[in-house]
Amino acid sequence: MALKQFRLFPRRFGYYPFIWLIYLVFPILNLQGYSGYKLLGGYALVVIFTVTYRQLYWTEGKAYSAWLGLQMLLIAVLCIVYSPFNFYMGFFASNFVGWYSDLRRFKRAFAVFAVMVVGLALLSFAKMYGTEGIFLFPFVVMMLITPFGIRSINRRRLLEKELDQAHEVIKDMVKREERMRIARDLHDTMGHTLSLITLKSQLIEKLVVKNPERAQAEAREIQRTSRAALRQVRELVSEMRAVSVAEELAEAGEMLRSAEIALEVDGDAALPGVSDLTQNILSLCIKEAVTNIVKHSGADLCRIGIGMTAGEVRITVEDNGVGVGLLDRGTGGEAQRRDGNGMKGMAERLALIDGSLTLVPGTGRGTLLTVVTPRVVKERKDGETA
Structure with missing residues (x-):
């Protein structure tokens, strides 16, 4: 059995997930002031964070919530234990919070995320010097707004997809209804005519020897009936939607x-x-x-x-x-x-x-x-x- 090809991210997202990976450079740079086990621990946390980032593109349901919760925990540890500037990694989590389609789950995840963002912002502000902490405020606002924007975009895409599916269903229903209408019309208009032709042809078979003149008359009647049937078919065809x-x-x-x-x-x-x-x-x-x-x-x-x-x-x-x-x-x-x-x-x-x-x-x-x-x-x- 052929092995399933490994993909880092789903094909439908294109290059979008890879662009965000560039920002993992900043937590790595923030680790350069450390050494020994603390440096190795920091690298390990960044690696695990990268795994959560990848998994969030593939999982859903409870697994998705678990990976998102782990990602938030890693952001908090990197921010508290290492550098307050790792606070900006919260933008990763803010993106994934907006992916919840269920409103109740979205509110729950956003509440946890908001508590984490505000708490880390206060801790980071206390560790920064001079006016550095002031620049945190607009980023806090952006992080709290981003999930709503992402969710709105995803909902619009979902609605567009559902609309396209509805259009396809409507097309199929229209085609099916048209076929049923044609079938009914053919049955109603042609059934009696074809039955009449069958009966007359059986009559001709019996009369052809006994009464040839009567058989000829019945044959002429069959011709008139068949022409009328052909005219009915043409009328049905002409009533169908004409494609130019x-x-x-x-x-x-x-x-x-x-x-x-x-x-x-x-x-x-x-x-x-x-x-x-x-x-x-x-x-x-x-x-x-x-x-x-x-x-x-x-x-x-x-x-x-x-x-x-x-x-x-x-x-x-x-x-x-x-x-x-x-x-x-x-x-x-x-x-x-x-x-x-x-x-x-x-x-x-x-x-x-x-x-x-x-x-x-x-x-x-x-x-x-x-x-x-x-x-x-x-x-x-x-x-x-x-």
């Missing part, structure tokens, strides 16, 4: 940037005059294509081209990756890529608006995906949209 191509390109750029893949976009992403339904389906196709590039291509460049003519919208997505074995596919085609569940879903979405997609090798290497859709979805006289 421009919005999807912004998200694609973030995804590619995270994967260290450059993105080049050519054309007008606004697609003026293109319906929300068409833009939504095109956005889903772009998302699927970019996801495939990030996961499978090994590319470092993605080019997305957007073009419009009087009758159609054309989007190309090309990468310079390793490429795959590809097959052309049009609307309703049965050919699939070996990893083609995503591509199959793309083709099925495009079929709703009479669109098509084609996959071919790229100009140099990699893959070129071309998506073509009509600019206007027309309503045919038989009720089926095109």
Whole structure:
């Protein structure tokens, strides 16, 4: 079993804990006037103090309070037994007192700290000469204020973290509710229609020999029913929140940037005059294509081209990756890529608006995906949209 890597301080704090270690130079300098066992004892106290400093970044709960109490005791000993100038080490403890998130524990720790600071300040003032003791007063005030400032900063960070978590929960709830709504709508609108088609198809199977004319009429009725069902599906899709191509390109750029893949976009992403339904389906196709590039291509460049003519919208997505074995596919085609569940879903979405997609090798290497859709979805006289 691999040994766990030792870390002096948690990674999330960066260089902040190391900066404070610089101030341990001062108690070491204050020991230079001593010798023998007292000097060795002073060094030992500084070493133990350093250990408490390190442990306070790792522990919590009762262990945290114990290490903080030991640190305060060491400050008091270094100040009383050695030099009154070691009083300034109280800033270490004032920082850690502010880390208590529980208000009752914070008050308790602050009360102990305040008694220590005031008591050491009075003792140090008695040992200092002339006006030296006067300079202690502002430091006492700063030490007593610091825990409140540190606690306020930590509480704000905690609230921001909780707010971010709440936003993620809300996003998940919105997605879940949207899926449930779509499922309910599909069940309510399509369940009866599909049941009707099933019954009529069973009837046709019985009538095809006995009464061919009646079977033909029922078949025509199934066609009308299926077209009505297709229209209902399109209405459901159009009622969903439409994501524009421009919005999807912004998200694609973030995804590619995270994967260290450059993105080049050519054309007008606004697609003026293109319906929300068409833009939504095109956005889903772009998302699927970019996801495939990030996961499978090994590319470092993605080019997305957007073009419009009087009758159609054309989007190309090309990468310079390793490429795959590809097959052309049009609307309703049965050919699939070996990893083609995503591509199959793309083709099925495009079929709703009479669109098509084609996959071919790229100009140099990699893959070129071309998506073509009509600019206007027309309503045919038989009720089926095109």
